[in-house]
Amino acid sequence: MRNFLLFFMFTMFAGQALAEQARPIAVIVQNDEDANKLAAEDLSLIYWRKKQYWQGGLRIHPVNLHAEHPLRLNFSKVVLGSLPATQTNYWNGLYFHGTTPPYSVQSEEAVIRFVANTKGAIGYVDACKVDARVNAVLWINDNKLSTTKPTLDCGI
């Protein structure tokens, strides 16, 4: 019985983790005209802090989840092509030139609040957690970045 319970719990956690990993990520911006014109290929430039202004001259404020968050790891792998732990040299180099890494927050709710309240901000959350406070402009699904909203199954 104990083994069965352990197996059941393991299956539940593993299933939840897989569902977490498989869920699409939405890239969110404020309901702002410039940010809504975001091209997919600009996203990595923004998160590498190579592109710091929207088309109209507004400063871009990218926000990250903390470095161990599963969504951050997935986003970093797909968009930046590497994991946060291997980016130390890059960020130290950019800091030397006066540019700091994107802001970092602890939860997806904090990302949504940051984006909703900060002009020029951009962030990413689980696509099922997007609400009316922000606007989703790009999606990451099956390790691919796309401008088309995927079919979401938010019931899991």
Add this chain to the structure above:
Amino acid sequence: MNKRLIMIVASVTSLLVLCKSAWAEGEALSETVPTTFMDGFSLGGYSSATLVIPRTRSVEAAVDDISLILRWENDGRFKFFGELELERPVTWNEDERFSHKNAYLDLERLYLEYNLSEKLNLRAGRFLTPAGRWNLLHAAPLVWTTSRPLVTSRLFPASTNGLMLYGSAPMQNKAFEYTFFVETLKDQYKDDYEIQYRDVSGAHFSLNNDVNVGLTLMTLRQTEPRSPAYRMIGLDFLTQLDRLELSGEGYYRFASNGKDGGSGAYIQSAYHLGHEWYGLARLETFQSPQEGSAERWLVGATKRLKPNQLLKMEFAGGSGELPDAPRGFLGSFAILF
């Protein structure tokens, strides 16, 4: 000089104690965006201390530099950046013991930036000459070795006073970066070993992805009378192959009088051994009409103590004696704050 030096060191220390460092992967900055003028300021810097046991000269230890970086930005299109460096504030050697006679203040960088458009920025002031990779990231906590490849410091000026236009654009999942610059104001005199240049202008292009490759084009002339004009071409690269980081730069100068203009190259590998230890190897060659030629090999190990701290140890050998490239053991500790 004694009092002035003590005051400088005391001021630097006080500032470091009082100011919150901007370093730390953005965590310390999270959830706040500058809203007032004063909010836009942040202070950081770096420092390093070295021990050199050369084959042919006496042992020397030094606090190499204490550098302060002040930057300002808010939500507008302007940015300010300044770096003031106290070079060699304290040195020790077997003959003179402790000394600070080689100490001097150097304004490394001081510029204003204005964002012209989504893909173009204008920088005006004193900036690092955009040539290759090492010159732009030469601070001790950002490079694997204590010694610097000769070719990255002798064939072109480290800094330029002038104007720069730069930007980046996406190109098939890569970042294409472009920089154009021109010198508009004569460089300052720093030390006896430094080669002075004038009429400097050029461009740097790089394509950044799995393999980061760059192209440097430059025209320049030395300040000494009857110096020929030089046209320089340079290539640089950096790539990561699993645990191995490979990087290199090469430059060739064409002199207007048809004579040899100088050239050089280096290739360096840094292999992640585990537990933040990196094994290093470098080969370099350098040749210039004024300084002759030299070859260097280097093997060493560097430990990343923290993301912003490096402890380096290396042995260098080869041919030719040049003041900035001692042969023997070099060790150092570097911190970015």
